[in-house]
Amino acid sequence: MLIELRDICKTFGPVRANAGISLAVPPASVLGILGENGAGKSTLMKILSGFQPPDSGSIIIDGEAATIRSPADALARGIGMLHQDPLDFPPLRLIDDLILGSRGPLRPDRKKAAREFRELAVRFDFDLDHEAYVDSLTVGERQQLEILRLLWLGARALILDEPTTGISLPQKQKLFATIRLLADEGMTVLFVSHKLEDVESLCDRAVVLRQGALVGSSEPPFDTKRLVELMFGKEVPQTPRYKIPCGETVLAARGLCLESLRLQIKDLDLEVYAGEVVGLAGMEGSGQAIFLASCAGLERAVAGSVCLDETDMTSRSHHDFKREGVAYLPAARLEEGLVPGLSLEDHFILAEGKRGLFIDRREAEREAVSRIASYNIKGRPDSPVESLSGGNQQRALLALLRDKLSLILVEHPTRGLDIESTIYIWSKLKERCSQGTAIVFISSDLDEILQYSDRVLVFFAGRVSPPLSAEDLGVEELGRLIGGKGWERFEASATAETAEASHV
Amino acid sequence: MSDSRALKPLFQGAAVVLALGLTTLVLLATKAPPLAAYVNIARGAVGTVSVALDVLVAWVPLLLVTSGLLVTFTVGLWNIGIEGQITFGAIFATWALRSFQGGAASGAIDPALAIALSVLAGMAGGALWAMLVGALKTFGGVNEIFGGLGLNYVATALNLWLIFGPWKRPGVASMSGTVPFDKALWLPTINEQSRFAPIAVVLALVAIAVVFALIQGTYFGLRLKAVGKNPKAAYLLGIPTWQYTMASFAICGILAGLAGAVQVTSVYHRLIPSISSGYGYMGLMVSMLVNFSAAVAAPVALFFAALNVGSIQLPITLKLDSSLAGVLQGTLVLFVILAEGARMRFMKKGGRKA
Numbered sequence: 001m002l003i004e005l006r007d008i009c010k011t012f013g014p015v016r017a018n019a020g021i022s023l024a025v026p027p028a029s030v031l032g033i034l035g036e037n038g039a040g041k042s043t044l045m046k047i048l049s050g051f052q053p054p055d056s057g058s059i060i061i062d063g064e065a066a067t068i069r070s071p072a073d074a075l076a077r078g079i080g081m082l083h084q085d086p087l088d089f090p091p092l093r094l095i096d097d098l099i100l101g102s103r104g105p106l107r108p109d110r111k112k113a114a115r116e117f118r119e120l121a122v123r124f125d126f127d128l129d130h131e132a133y134v135d136s137l138t139v140g141e142r143q144q145l146e147i148l149r150l151l152w153l154g155a156r157a158l159i160l161d162e163p164t165t166g167i168s169l170p171q172k173q174k175l176f177a178t179i180r181l182l183a184d185e186g187m188t189v190l191f192v193s194h195k196l197e198d199v200e201s202l203c204d205r206a207v208v209l210r211q212g213a214l215v216g217s218s219e220p221p222f223d224t225k226r227l228v229e230l231m232f233g234k235e236v237p238q239t240p241r242y243k244i245p246c247g248e249t250v251l252a253a254r255g256l257c258l259e260s261l262r263l264q265i266k267d268l269d270l271e272v273y274a275g276e277v278v279g280l281a282g283m284e285g286s287g288q289a290i291f292l293a294s295c296a297g298l299e300r301a302v303a304g305s306v307c308l309d310e311t312d313m314t315s316r317s318h319h320d321f322k323r324e325g326v327a328y329l330p331a332a333r334l335e336e337g338l339v340p341g342l343s344l345e346d347h348f349i350l351a352e353g354k355r356g357l358f359i360d361r362r363e364a365e366r367e368a369v370s371r372i373a374s375y376n377i378k379g380r381p382d383s384p385v386e387s388l389s390g391g392n393q394q395r396a397l398l399a400l401l402r403d404k405l406s407l408i409l410v411e412h413p414t415r416g417l418d419i420e421s422t423i424y425i426w427s428k429l430k431e432r433c434s435q436g437t438a439i440v441f442i443s444s445d446l447d448e449i450l451q452y453s454d455r456v457l458v459f460f461a462g463r464v465s466p467p468l469s470a471e472d473l474g475v476e477e478l479g480r481l482i483g484g485k486g487w488e489r490f491e492a493s494a495t496a497e498t499a500e501a502s503h504v
Numbered sequence: 505m506s507d508s509r510a511l512k513p514l515f516q517g518a519a520v521v522l523a524l525g526l527t528t529l530v531l532l533a534t535k536a537p538p539l540a541a542y543v544n545i546a547r548g549a550v551g552t553v554s555v556a557l558d559v560l561v562a563w564v565p566l567l568l569v570t571s572g573l574l575v576t577f578t579v580g581l582w583n584i585g586i587e588g589q590i591t592f593g594a595i596f597a598t599w600a601l602r603s604f605q606g607g608a609a610s611g612a613i614d615p616a617l618a619i620a621l622s623v624l625a626g627m628a629g630g631a632l633w634a635m636l637v638g639a640l641k642t643f644g645g646v647n648e649i650f651g652g653l654g655l656n657y658v659a660t661a662l663n664l665w666l667i668f669g670p671w672k673r674p675g676v677a678s679m680s681g682t683v684p685f686d687k688a689l690w691l692p693t694i695n696e697q698s699r700f701a702p703i704a705v706v707l708a709l710v711a712i713a714v715v716f717a718l719i720q721g722t723y724f725g726l727r728l729k730a731v732g733k734n735p736k737a738a739y740l741l742g743i744p745t746w747q748y749t750m751a752s753f754a755i756c757g758i759l760a761g762l763a764g765a766v767q768v769t770s771v772y773h774r775l776i777p778s779i780s781s782g783y784g785y786m787g788l789m790v791s792m793l794v795n796f797s798a799a800v801a802a803p804v805a806l807f808f809a810a811l812n813v814g815s816i817q818l819p820i821t822l823k824l825d826s827s828l829a830g831v832l833q834g835t836l837v838l839f840v841i842l843a844e845g846a847r848m849r850f851m852k853k854g855g856r857k858a
Contacts, residue, residue, distance in 0.1 A: 319742060322742055335736070337737055337740060338737055339730045339733045341733045342726075347741075349723070349726060350726060350738075351742070357723065358721050358723075
């Protein structure tokens with residue numbers, strides 16, 4: 001199947017997710033689609049698989065213009081999408097999960113379906129029992145099930161969205177072998193990933209998206225340096241950083257082990273000093289978010305300890321952390337940080353945490369007016385927070401922080417904000433640093449990581465680099481680490497350390 | 505935005521017209537004269553002083569449970585268990601009154617004090633039953649709708665067991681309930697025949713006023729709202745969310761228990777099988793109709809009480825079942841919510857074009 005995308009545009013409010021993307025994918029090939037978070041990969045794939053319509057542009061399948069109205073419509077045309085989180089039915093048996101999506105008679109022929117399922121499984125060497133329940137499978141096996149399901153339903157083109165996240169190495173090898181086999185048989189494959197290595201080892205061609213546009217394409221042998229440049233942009237000259245002398249240890253994580261459904265972090269050690277900024281880099285879902293949450297008492301550690309100012313806070317609640325002067329600013333401002341339906345003034349009252357019965361509204365309004373002014377928020381005390389722009393919501397979150405804090409943990413402090421707000425937010429954060437507050441933040445913007453951090457931790461699939469000095473780190477090297485390249489040197493030094501330790 | 509807000513009364517007016525229209529259709533389908541039926545209801549509710557006072561008697565429990573439900577709705581909870589909480593309040597009040605009966609007769613305890621303590625016992629009973637729902641939700645992961653519904657049946661069963669078992673009338677147990685209390689233990693009414701107790705009306709008005717002030721003007725109310733609208737953000741803002749959930753259940757239970765106690769002490773003077781009389785579910789309807797705001801709850805509850813009392817005469821005068829009031833109430837709530845949904849869609853479409 002030859003898939004052509006012509007001038008696809010899609011905007012969400014002010015964000016241009018796809019700004020005129022044209023692309024052709026020939027049959028019997030694997031096309032890699034690279035790009036950092038928010039580059040527009042997912043939007044493009046959702047358009048192709050019928051999840052959302054484009055604002056403009058056309059999809060041409062085998063030379064014929066196609067309007068894809070829904071995912072079922074896409075599948076009927078032979079386009080199947082394998083989602084990052086498998087879209088299956090955990091409480092069902094595999095065979096029922098398979099039959100569910102088929103357009104068959106009222107009474108499906110389970111025997112026939114089971115036979116066909118077994119044949120497919122044998123062909124790809126998948127060890128799946130069709131009478132087992134979906135929730136008994138690993139993420140990798142659920143992926144295999146989903147591939148078989150799409151093939152069984154007659155897919156001739158496959159879109160795979162970040163398929164190597166959360167699966168084991170043998171499963172990954174099997175997945176790649178399967179993809180190769182399918183492509184050789186004539187399947188059109190679109191492979192969306194941010195892992196350079198995966199794309200390099202599997203794809204016949206790779207295109208890079210950046211800020212909604214197709215910025216380049218490359219064929220094997222791939223030039224990693226160039227791909228990184230394309231993904232993250234050219235290296236920008238560093239603005240001079242003003243260094244704040246670091247104080248005592250504010251936060252100490254020792255031998256921290258964390259687990260989520262998809263990944264494990266083992267033995268993470270980090271000390272954060274007063275007045276310091278630590279940036280956590282990595283593709284989304286590489287473990288940095290659960291680490292940040294564990295520093296705020298929002299995520300339980302499997303092993304290891306978290307100490308604040310030498311007080312052991314392991315497995316204490318977030319409110320205990322709050323009392324010790326830790327603030328946590330979530331990335332989903334309106335979903336987790338603010339209360340839609342309440343006004344700015346209400347938020348200031350809540351954040352103050354005053355005891356008492358009746359609210360003195362006049363005083364609350366005075367306080368709100370002064371905070372709004374000092375944080376330069378475009379809004380009034382009675383403005384509902386959901387009516388504010390993203391930048392103003394972020395300013396409001398900062399304005400809610402208490403005056404004396406030892407540690408601020410921020411997820412994506414400037415995501416979706418314009419330059420002016422970005423600079424403002426960081427000037428406020430740096431102001432805190434000069435008062436001795438330490439900041440640990442997550443960002444997928446490499447420039448932001450390098451510009452504002454003193455030290456950087458890189459996360460990749462649950463692996464964590466040792467703290468790296470931001471000054472000595474270039475965009476390209478950081479990009480390579482985020483893409484999973486160049487990690488050997490940490491391992492080498494780690495083994496050397498262990499060797500040394502065993503000598504002593 | 506301002507346009508659509510101006511449209512709100514229009515949509516609500518349309519809802520009322522549609523509700524009346526549908527009820528009229530139901531009447532026509534049963535070959536009953538619609539106009540006569542409506543006139544009958546109106547006359548049955550305000551035709552004489554006596555029926556007007558009956559409306560107030562029905563208003564009291566309805567307003568009490570609505571006040572309570574507004575608190576649980578503020579924190580985002582569907583307290584379906586309200587019926588059981590009324591029943592439990594009634595059971596606790598009855599238990600207290602029964603134990604004070606001897607003392608009041610011999611003069612060992614002041615009847616007024618006995619009544620007051622019994623009402624407090626009723627409030628404690630309602631709170632207990634509500635907090636059980638809350639505990640199931642907080643610690644057991646049982647959705648408050650399922651927990652509440654289940655506990656409603658438990659409360660009803662317990663009530664029946666008491667009436668036909670330990671508290672049965674001497675001789676033969678009866679659906680008409682337990683033995684009536686001494687007159688000394690009745691909540692004082694304006695005269696011998698009437699069931700209208702001014703104190704009860706005062707209690708109900710105080711309840712809605714307190715709930716209004718609580719939600720509008722206090723730190724507690726603002727935190728409840730925050731928990732209801734976004735528990736995650738509320739938690740990050742430092743609000744102990746589950747404690748606030750429990751507190752809202754307790755408050756609602758206290759008011760539901762009070763309603764049950766009032767039914768026992770001033771209306772029936774005994775425990776009867778259907779002591780909650782469906783006021784809990786009706787309170788849910790009133791809460792939805794007033795869009796969960798305490799400001800207009802009192803008049804709307806009064807209107808619902810009037811519809812209920814007004815339709816009592818229908819079977820006699822027009823050979824219609826008195827459930828007609830329920831038809832009108834139900835369709836009214838449905839159409840008002842539907843109108844709000846339609847308005848939202850209308851707004852969204854308008855916004856997309858702009």
